Amino acid sequence: MKVITVVGARPQFVKAAAVRRAIEAYNKHASHPRRRRSKKAFQEVLVHTGQHYDYAMDGVFFEELQLPKPDYHLGVGSGSHAKQTALMLERIETLLQKEKPDAVLVYGDTNSTLAGALTAAKLNIPVAHVEAGLRSFNRVMPEETNRLLTDHLSTFLFCPTQQSVQNLTKEGIKNGKEKVVKRVGDVMYDSILHYSTLADKKSTILNDLGLFLPHRSFTPNAERRTPNYYLATLHRAENTDDPKRLRSILAALDEIGKESPVVLPLHPRTKKMITTYGLQLREERIRWIDPVSYLDMITLSKHARVILTDSGGVQKEAYWLRVPCVTLREETEWVETVESGCNVLVGADRKKIVEAVHSREGKKLPKKGVKLFGDGKASERIVQTLSDLFD
Ligand code: UD1
Secondary structure: OEEEEEEOOHHHHHHHHHHHHHHHHHHHHHOOOOOOOOOOOOEEEEEEOOOOOOHHHOHHHHHHOOOOOOOEEOOOOOOOHHHHHHHHHHHHHHHHHHHOOOEEEEEOOOHHHHHHHHHHHHOOOOEEEEOOOOOOOOOOOHHHHHHHHHHHHOOEEEEOOHHHHHHHHHOOOOOOOOOEEEEOOOHHHHHHHHHHHHHHHHOOHHHHOOOEOOOOOOOOOHHHOOEOOEEEEOOOHHHHOOHHHHHHHHHHHHHHOOOOOEEEEOOHHHHHHHHHOOOOOOOOOEEEEOOOOHHHHHHHHHHOOOEEEOOHHHHHHHHHHOOOEEEOOOOOOOHHHHHOOOEEEOOOOHHHHHHHHHHHOOOOOOOOOOOOOOOOOHHHHHHHHHHHHHO
């Protein structure tokens, strides 16, 4: 079968790489000479919309995740939501008409996700949505619109959690004749299991940024040095594009940074808004750096005292890496991380953020829920399901 994978933004490269590995494994197995009935191989055509284009947001991920050069690069770049999505629709339509795939595979909730799903649906090509059924129930978020529409346009809905299956059921999207709804687990969990050891071996970011406590004379062994920093990420429009919220969050980071530096890999949008609003960062407290690669992000997350974030993916990574998380939003799609006691929602209030960080650090985290996000084989299940349906 022929699938077209549409990606465009940073987290989608991580998710698509996990499924691509599963496709490669499937093809190897399918063509094995000892198989009695030969299975049809998967042909994957990789389409990059160009939503993210800076090397630090794009190229470095392709290199680390060993993704091949995209078969199509649509060069859409930045713009308003309508303009960005419209350009994608137009360019994706041309290539779908040429390639005539059996299905189009889309990931998550970005404008690239919606564009891939909508174009395919209009051409009557089945859409497979990976990370289906997530809801924040906040319609102001552009991602919520993208998720809702993509799910309703999709034929194959691959859900990461039980909650996501329930969300779809409530909207009338059920497994049956018209749709395949399947809880497969989280492909980002597959990915972190795969890359965590590699990150330990390869990433030098803690040393590069000097994030260890100063040497004591009786512990000269570098291996035993203790990392000492907080990690923050910030990129949601509701935080970056509202000067009050942005100022308040940065004030909280500044206060926390009195104790240990807050490492802040800065999304280009956030960097732009900090300049636009004329906000100043005290670098001895907030160590802002360029966006980091996937392996460096795993390493930074693993050793942080606490993670502060408004990203969905980072909340889950904190949960998997057993690091307390403070989420700079009022709601989350990943309710399991909060219910388990590993994550807390604080919004953008300076006082609440500081209090949450102080009350959480050093505390033992509650036990990790059994397979809440699957067993690390979500990608394999996705490929197997598609193969069973199309073979
Ligand atoms: C997008 C997704 C968001 C996802 C995030 C991951 C949507 C609506 N949002 O948000 O769900 O969590 O990706 O990072 O699709 N920019 C650059 N260089 C780049 C990319 C962006 O400078 O390589 C700047 C541009 O000024 C651009 C702004 O960042 O206008 C926002 O980029 P955009 O792709 O529109 O959305 P993200 O904030 O990255």
